[in-house]
Amino acid sequence: VVDHIVIFNDTTPLELLKQIRPDILTKSSDYNLNEIVGSQFAGEVKITTYHDGLSTTNIIKQSAKVK
Secondary structure, three states: OOOOOOOOOOOOOHHHHHHHOOOEEEEEOOOOHHHOOOHHHOOEEEEEOOOOOOOHHHHHHHHHHHO
16 A cells, blocks of 8 residues: 655655655665665665566656557
8 A cells, every 4th residue: 555656856765755754665676775765764664576667667658658
């Protein structure tokens, strides 16, 4: 279940994560824990299985093509 999705314009979500301090921050397994920006501001970091071609970036690109 996802409570909120937030779009941000910065290069990384660091400032946003400092402000909202999420209970859980998720990233795919193509990241190492020490590479996850803002992980120190989350209650917990969950690493999910990476599936090639199913990144949020690809989903957004595909959605933009449909419109």
